[in-house]
Structure formats: C-alpha cells, structure tokens
Amino acid sequence: MPVQTEFSLIQQYFSALTEPREDVLLGIGDDCALLANPANYLLAVSVDTLVEGVHFLADVDPYRLGHKALAVNLSDLAAMGARPAWFTLALSLPQVDAAWLSAFSKGLGDLARQHQIQLVGGDTTRGPLTITIQVHGHVLPQHSLQRAAAQVGDWICVTGTLGDAAAGLDIKRGQLTSEVLSVEDLAFLVDRLECPTPRIQLGQQLAGRAHAAIDISDGLLADLQHILIASKVGACLDLNTIPLSKSLQQLPQAAARQYALTGGDDYELCFTAPAEIAAAFCQRAPDLFRRIGEIIERPGMFSQQADGQLTPLNTDKAGYDHFA
Ligand code: ADP
Ligand code: MG
Numbered sequence: 421m422p423v424q425t426e427f428s429l430i431q432q433y434f435s436a437l438t439e440p441r442e443d444v445l446l447g448i449g450d451d452c453a454l455l456a457n458p459a460n461y462l463l464a465v466s467v468d469t470l471v472e473g474v475h476f477l478a479d480v481d482p483y484r485l486g487h488k489a490l491a492v493n494l495s496d497l498a499a500m501g502a503r504p505a506w507f508t509l510a511l512s513l514p515q516v517d518a519a520w521l522s523a524f525s526k527g528l529g530d531l532a533r534q535h536q537i538q539l540v541g542g543d544t545t546r547g548p549l550t551i552t553i554q555v556h557g558h559v560l561p562q563h564s565l566q567r568a569a570a571q572v573g574d575w576i577c578v579t580g581t582l583g584d585a586a587a588g589l590d591i592k593r594g595q596l597t598s599e600v601l602s603v604e605d606l607a608f609l610v611d612r613l614e615c616p617t618p619r620i621q622l623g624q625q626l627a628g629r630a631h632a633a634i635d636i637s638d639g640l641l642a643d644l645q646h647i648l649i650a651s652k653v654g655a656c657l658d659l660n661t662i663p664l665s666k667s668l669q670q671l672p673q674a675a676a677r678q679y680a681l682t683g684g685d686d687y688e689l690c691f692t693a694p695a696e697i698a699a700a701f702c703q704r705a706p707d708l709f710r711r712i713g714e715i716i717e718r719p720g721m722f723s724q725q726a727d728g729q730l731t732p733l734n735t736d737k738a739g740y741d742h743f744a
Pocket of ligand 2: 542543544
C-alpha cells in the first residue's frame with residue numbers, strides 16, 4: 421500500500437481505538453511498543469489468525485468480525501486464567517474500504533474497551549483478507565490453568581452452553597432453516613457463532629482454584645482430549661448433563677448432542693477442578709458452570725451408562741483439523 425494511505429489508515433482507524441493504559445510506555449507509532457510488565461506476574465501470550473473463507477464467510481458483518489477476531493484471542497487468555505493487557509493486530513486487506521474498516525475497528529474497539537485491553541501495534545498489508553491478533557495478559561505463576569494439570573478425581577465442568585455456534589454455522593450454510601427452528605432461535609444461534617463471549621471473568625474466578633482448563637474452539641471432545649493427553653488421564657462423561665441452550669433443545673436430541681460434542685467455535689471453557697471446588701462453582705451459578713463428568717485414571721474418553729458400564733466415545737471425527 422502507498423505509505424501515505426497505510427499511515428493515514430492506521431491513524432484513522434487504529435491509533436486511538438482503545439483506552440490508554442498506564443503500563444503502556446509507548447504504543448502505536450514507533451518501531452516497537454514498550455510495555456511494563458507487573459512484578460511477579462507471568463506474561464501470557466497467544467496468537468490467532470482468521471482467514472476469509474476458512475474462519476468466516478465473506479458476507480459476515482464487519483462489526484461482528486472485529487468483535488470475533490479479538491474474542492477468540494481473549495478466550496485463550498481466559499482459558500489460562502490470565503488478565504488481558506495488550507494486543508497487536510496484523511491486517512491484510514484486499515482494498516481500503518472505509519465503511520468496512522470503520523465497522524470492523526468499532527467491533528474490535530468496543531470489545532477491547534470492555535476488557536481494558538489496549539491495541540499497542542500491528543502491521544497493515546495488502547492481500548487476501550486475513551486478521552491476525554496477538555494478545556498479551558498477566559497471570560500469577562501459581563494461578564495459571566495449564567492443560568497438563570488435571571488430576572484423577574477432578575470434576576470435569578463446562579461454562580455456558582455447547583453446540584450453539586456449530587448450529588449457527590449450519591444456519592448460515594442454509595442447512596438449518598425456519599422449518600425446524602423459530603426466527604428467534606435461528607438468530608440466537610447465529611449470534612453465538614458470530615459474537616462469542618470470551619469467558620474472561622470466569623477464567624479469573626477459576627485461576628488458582630481449578631486445575632486444568634481449555635477454551636472450546638474445536639469442539640468439546642477434541643478440546644477435552646488435549647487436557648487428557650497432556651495430563652495422562654482419561655475422562656468419564658455423563659452425556660445427559662451436557663448443557664444445551666433452549667434454542668438447541670428445539671432440535672432432535674441426537675442432533676443437538678452431536679453439535680454439543682463435536683461442534684467448534686463456542687469459546688466456552690472446559691475445566692477440571694477438585695470436587696468440592698467444582699461443586700461450589702456449579703451450586704453458586706448453575707447456568708454458568710455445569711459438571712459433565714470426572715477425570716479417571718484409565719486413558720481414553722468414556723460415557724457412563726445407567727448401569728455403570730463405561731462405553732468408549734468415538735473421538736475420530738471430533739474437531740476441525742486444517743490439514744486433515
Ligand atoms: P514498521 O515499518 O516500523 O514496521 P509500520 O509502518 O508497519 O512500521 O507501522 C507503523 C506503526 O503503526 C507501528 O507502530 C505499528 O505497530 C503500527 N501499526 C501498523 N499497522 C497497525 C494496525 N493494523 N493496528 C495497529 N497498529 C498498527
Ligand atoms: Mg510493519
């Protein structure tokens with residue numbers, strides 16, 4: 421892009437997008453940002469790329485895209501128990517479209533201000549529409565929620581409801597229509613796909629209390645599997661307890677359950693915690709925290725039948741693999 425266009429574009433849409441933080445000594449405009457890390461905290465860093473046609477459809481509302489690009493990154497901080505601080509934005513644009521940039525940056529900025537995270541730098545290039553955001557957050561060493569920390573006897577819990585975003589995607593693809601769901605349910609499910617809520621506050625509550633956590637981006641089974649492998653344990657799930665939204669419950673049970681087990685993009689948290697601690701969370705906020713099973717010694721993932729028998733769960737097709 422011509423120097424002037426690129427510079428004025430950054431000035432116009434990104435320089436003053438977020439609230440200034442005291443720990444940003446130098447933000448957008450120099451070769452690097454200069455950031456002051458608080459004493460005793462670890463820096464938690466994560467990056468995610470959204471590619472048109474892979475992660476979002478070309479016709480998606482740019483305000484929602486700005487929201488989602490940051491939300492999926494904040495979700496990683498939430499799953500680590502970290503507090504958001506700063507982010508950078510690498511943007512590849514096919515052309516400069518003022519209306520698009522204005523809506524995109526507003527969606528991004530509105531969510532950033534909600535979480536007091538500041539945009540401190542980035543890169544702007546011409547090319548196929550691609551959005552890369554790197555987030556930085558802070559967490560005390562003993563509070564981080566690592567995948568390898570699940571212990572036998574832990575309850576396995578999830579936040580919110582699962583499967584909504586995957587149903588939302590099928591709605592966008594025209595595979596679920598108003599013949600099966602009301603207009604309100606269709607809108608709710610598409611909102612869950614396009615406007616996910618990063619569980620930052622819940623992650624903060626779990627930090628230092630839960631053992632392991634992961635955010636559900638690829639599907640419950642696929643993401644829980646990461647915890648199990650890293651922790652060298654297994655899981656026994658009660659499929660009847662998996663939380664489903666009222667909208668998803670309008671579908672036949674098998675379909676709803678399939679979305680909830682293997683559908684991605686919900687950005688809820690799956691965590692494991694000692695029974696007493698997990699029970700306290702579930703009791704205090706049953707709509708937000710739900711027990712879905714328990715960590716067991718035997719490797720693998722099982723569902724428990726009414727007679728106590730363990731049936732292996734098929735995880736072959738769980739989750740989305742970009743290179744499969
Ligand atoms: P350099 O050539 O030194 O990498 P750039 O011209 O790429 O600098 O960027 C100038 C300044 O604007 C830098 O501080 C950079 O971090 C910032 N910047 C560039 N693109 C973006 C963007 N999309 N969002 C936020 N900051 C950006
Ligand atoms: Mg640059």
